[in-house]
Amino acid sequence: MKRLITLLCSLLLFTFTCTGISFAQTDKSNEVKSNEYLTLKKLKSMNENELISQGLNKDKINQIKSLDYAEELRKRAKLDSQTLKNMGYTDSQINTLKNFKGTESEIIALSATCTLKAALNNFSYNSTTDKTNFRVYFEWAWSSVPIITGTDIVALTWSPEMYMTIPDTQTSHKVTYVHPIGTSYSKNVTVNPENAGTAASSKFSMTEGAYWAKNGSGYMRVTKQGKLSEAAMLISYGHSQVTLTPSVSFSGLSISFGSGVNKESTSYLHAPE
Numbered sequence: 001m002k003r004l005i006t007l008l009c010s011l012l013l014f015t016f017t018c019t020g021i022s023f024a025q026t027d028k029s030n031e032v033k034s035n036e037y038l039t040l041k042k043l044k045s046m047n048e049n050e051l052i053s054q055g056l057n058k059d060k061i062n063q064i065k066s067l068d069y070a071e072e073l074r075k076r077a078k079l080d081s082q083t084l085k086n087m088g089y090t091d092s093q094i095n096t097l098k099n100f101k102g103t104e105s106e107i108i109a110l111s112a113t114c115t116l117k118a119a120l121n122n123f124s125y126n127s128t129t130d131k132t133n134f135r136v137y138f139e140w141a142w143s144s145v146p147i148i149t150g151t152d153i154v155a156l157t158w159s160p161e162m163y164m165t166i167p168d169t170q171t172s173h174k175v176t177y178v179h180p181i182g183t184s185y186s187k188n189v190t191v192n193p194e195n196a197g198t199a200a201s202s203k204f205s206m207t208e209g210a211y212w213a214k215n216g217s218g219y220m221r222v223t224k225q226g227k228l229s230e231a232a233m234l235i236s237y238g239h240s241q242v243t244l245t246p247s248v249s250f251s252g253l254s255i256s257f258g259s260g261v262n263k264e265s266t267s268y269l270h271a272p273e
Helices: 002-009 036-045 048-053 058-066 069-077 081-086 091-098 104-110
Strands: 018-021 029-035 113-126 131-142 151-159 172-178 184-188 192-194 199-205 211-225 232-238 248-250 255-257
Touching: 029 036, 036 058, 036 104, 048 058, 069 091, 069 104, 081 091, 091 104, 113 232, 131 151, 131 232, 151 211, 151 248, 151 255, 172 199, 184 211, 199 211, 211 232, 232 255
Parallel strands: none
Antiparallel strands: 018 029, 018 232, 029 113, 113 131, 131 211, 151 199, 151 232, 172 184, 172 211, 192 199, 248 255
């Protein structure tokens, strides 16, 4: 099963791309959610040719088709209630797990959900330096431990062409890890420039020993010489595989994870309206 999960994870970028855009309005925020089970169900519904077009070989396709999400939940149902609570499950979900019948509605309700939020933190012009500053706050969270854990990524790009300063104390990303016994800690992860400084990415492991990455938050600041009347930023979360580092590419105000990766949806806000 571990090998199967490893093979599957590269596909999760396909539907675990939670995308939010925040522009220069302090009262505007954006939130997108994605469900792990529905991701896999969508992949299972594709025919062989469609999956091959995503860059998969027949061996991987057969393993995708054979993954039993319900069985993975049955394994978790054997854990004690306190451990399940520390893994992110609510009392209601724990009750469902302990009385799990394997119905579609139960599986959806028990599946890990990823939420990404983004909101404007600052959009201002400094007449002394003749620079426009654009800073966005973002946060992501898993409702419970995903069945599949590997290396995940937060990717960011913006418009018009602005640049990140390196190093910049106003750009950051912190991830909080939780142990099934309840202890936790937070650590800063690096935000790396991409695409000649006109985009950025931050990669992190979903597990460190027995600890799992429950949530994270950060800020992204970019600047531009001169006074700008508007700006935009796109933030995407990618859920990737155990053994491979997720790849990302940028083109204008768009983000693509690896070859054959598609986004389910993109939310768009603009200021001034």
